Amino acid sequence: MPDLFAPLDKPGFIKLRNRSVMSAMSRSFADKQHRATDQMRAYYEKRALGGAGLILTEGTIIHPSGDGWVDVPYIATDEHAAAWRPVVDAVHAAGGAIACQLWHMGRISHSDFTGDAPVSSTNRAAAGVNRQNNKPYDEPRALEISEMPVVYGYFADAAARALDAGFDAVELHMGHGYLADQFLDAQVNDRIDIYGGSVENRCRFALELVEKVLAKVPAERVIARISPSRFMGGLYEWPDLDEMLAYFIPALEQRGLRALDVSCANSPYAETSGRMVRKIRPIFSGVLMAGASLSLEDAERELADGAIDCVTWGRAFIANPDLADRFRTGAELTPFDDSMRATLV
DSSP: OOOTTSOBOOTTSOOBSSSEEEOOOOOOOSOTTSOOOHHHHHHHHHHHHTTOSEEEEEEEESSGGGOOSTTOOBOSSHHHHHHHHHHHHHHHHTTOEEEEEEEOOTTSSOHHHHSSOOEESSSSOOSSEETTTTEEOOOOEEOOGGGHHHHHHHHHHHHHHHHHTTOSEEEEEOOTTSHHHHHHOTTTOOOOSTTSSSHHHHHHHHHHHHHHHHTTSOGGGEEEEEOSEEESSSEEEOTTHHHHHHHHHHHHHHTTOOEEEEOOSSOOTTTTHHHHHHHHGGGOOSEEEEOSSOOHHHHHHHHHHTSOSEEEESHHHHHOTTHHHHHHHTOOOOOOOGGGGGOOO
8 A cells, every 4th residue: 555655646636746745724925916925935845845745825815705814825817826936836846746725715704805795605694703804704795696607717717827827736625614615514504595405505506616617627637625524613514414425525526526635624633534534435536635733653544544645734834844854754843833823934
């Protein structure tokens, strides 16, 4: 069975030099025009020089209506894409691969960022305070059915723009309570039309989104991130979890999707993503990636068991730009601490 340092060469997906993946983590270091910067180039380059097999960028906004984060990069225009080109070129020169995570935050936002009411599956505001501006989340506007193709187009156009800028792949962010997840999650989606109610209806938005993107860019260069189980002040899962997975995962593969990133957002792996991949693996033949600060031994065990094909790390890559090489050589890891969030090194 493959280990962490074996190349990934699986039909239907891009080739990777090894199976270590730097997870997408938003860092707020874009310039005021939402362009990638030289500081960001150096940050991602270090992780590629340090041996990462695949780098998933921070969430990258596809259109201003999807914003909700301070100093977040965009890929909404050709100018934004051009600003990413030096980052991509540096990662490639260091021998790595890089995917652009495409992000629309939906109701997890505020009009301070969008200029108008955020859009969602619902018109109910998210609970709590937006830590990006310390204000309660704005009341969103439920998308009209006629608007759905426009949103899909934002994703598809951003995907094409990213590949034109040299990215090896794109990742559709469909988890963590953001826009697509606001349709998938019965605790949020209160629609009574064809996009709400039944499992099939709640999956419709995400499936149509995938179809639109795959009609514009090659399937082997698309990843979808989902988070059906995660911790949010306790274990948080789709209410009809098994029924959702049994319908949604095969439907994604039937539409041509070949790679899934099962994310649990700083949650215990065994209780969240580790359980999910064991439900997903029997019904999905493509590339599965997951992880949550696993030790090297635990990562190798997941690969050897065939539960996943690649292992993601987040904060460990912030603390250790050369994380993959440290694993390879047995070097000690630098522990993560919260002060590292404020720097980009």
